Amino acid sequence: MKKYANPARFNRLATKLIPWLAWPAGLCISLGIFLGLFNSPPDYQQGETVRIMYIHVPSAWMALFIYTTMSIACASGLVWKHPLAHISARAAAPIGACFTFLCLLTGSLWGKPMWGAWWVWDARLTSVLILFFLYLGFIALHHAFDDPARGERSAAVLAIVGIINVPIIKFSVDWWNTLHQPASVLKLSGPEIHSTMLYPLLIMATGFMLYFSVILILRMRTLMLERRIRIMRINNIYQTATTEKN
Amino acid sequence: MALNLDLLSMGNYGIYVWFAYSAAAIILFSLLYISIRKWRQIRAQGEILEAELTHKIGKAE
Numbered sequence: 001m002k003k004y005a006n007p008a009r010f011n012r013l014a015t016k017l018i019p020w021l022a023w024p025a026g027l028c029i030s031l032g033i034f035l036g037l038f039n040s041p042p043d044y045q046q047g048e049t050v051r052i053m054y055i056h057v058p059s060a061w062m063a064l065f066i067y068t069t070m071s072i073a074c075a076s077g078l079v080w081k082h083p084l085a086h087i088s089a090r091a092a093a094p095i096g097a098c099f100t101f102l103c104l105l106t107g108s109l110w111g112k113p114m115w116g117a118w119w120v121w122d123a124r125l126t127s128v129l130i131l132f133f134l135y136l137g138f139i140a141l142h143h144a145f146d147d148p149a150r151g152e153r154s155a156a157v158l159a160i161v162g163i164i165n166v167p168i169i170k171f172s173v174d175w176w177n178t179l180h181q182p183a184s185v186l187k188l189s190g191p192e193i194h195s196t197m198l199y200p201l202l203i204m205a206t207g208f209m210l211y212f213s214v215i216l217i218l219r220m221r222t223l224m225l226e227r228r229i230r231i232m233r234i235n236n237i238y239q240t241a242t243t244e245k246n
Numbered sequence: 247m248a249l250n251l252d253l254l255s256m257g258n259y260g261i262y263v264w265f266a267y268s269a270a271a272i273i274l275f276s277l278l279y280i281s282i283r284k285w286r287q288i289r290a291q292g293e294i295l296e297a298e299l300t301h302k303i304g305k306a307e
Binding site: 048229 | 257263277303
């Protein structure tokens with residue numbers, strides 16, 4: 001793992017990895033959509049609205065997964081000064097924010113016909129909204145400082161402190177009396193939903209995970225190159241000054 | 247035809263289901279498009295700067 005901390009080595013690996021991740025991502029998402037929309041049965045209580053689950057649940061999983069990996073990356077960046085840690089956290093944040101937004105939006109679209117309300121200040125919904133604000137805060141902090149290193153450190157502290165929200169989201173449905181249904185897939189006793197619904201859900205989740213990997217690699221490469229360009233610009237100014245002096 | 251209408255109406259919940267899937271497609275495609283465009287822009291900038299810098303260093307030497 002440590003040998004891929006070298007940006008040049010990471011770049012070479014990323015070039016090879018992108019097509020191997022992008023095609024399976026497209027395939028899994030297409031298959032997940034097909035199975036979710038046309039192949040899986042309607043729910044006996046919720047009817048056809050249950051099809052929203054194939055977008056909503058994998059988005060929620062991704063929102064939590066990305067935030068957790070972001071926090072770990074930030075912690076390793078602060079403690080071990082890993083060269084790619086802050087870059088990977090910064091690259092992941094907008095992807096996580098998009099998945100969280102998608103989770104909130106699809107949840108709202110699912111909630112209206114089932115609960116009769118677009119939004120309720122329920123523990124699960126509110127904690128996910130806080131997660132969305134944490135993502136936005138992380139992105140904003142990165143842009144709030146002229147010195148990128150200070151921005152990175154401040155955003156890393158926010159990401160680490162914000163990790164407390166992840167178990168709150170996961171267990172909110174158990175700890176409090178909520179309108180949101182309890183977990184039915186990620187349970188110690190095993191999934192409670194039928195395989196005709198579980199497989200499309202897992203396929204979609206795999207597709208979202210692969211999609212995340214592709215965008216993460218792309219964004220990491222962009223951020224690394226941006227950093228290099230900043231250095232090159234300084235060199236360029238220095239070279240111009242030297243040429244003019246001579 | 248009837249099957250198509252059934253599929254579209256989704257038991258009268260079509261608007262919610264189709265909107266959820268469309269929103270997901272728009273968000274995921276936009277993120278992919280923005281990421282690729284940004285990568286290409288930065289790469290082009292990098293190439294221009296590198297060429298400029300090589301030229302200047304050559305001149306200075």
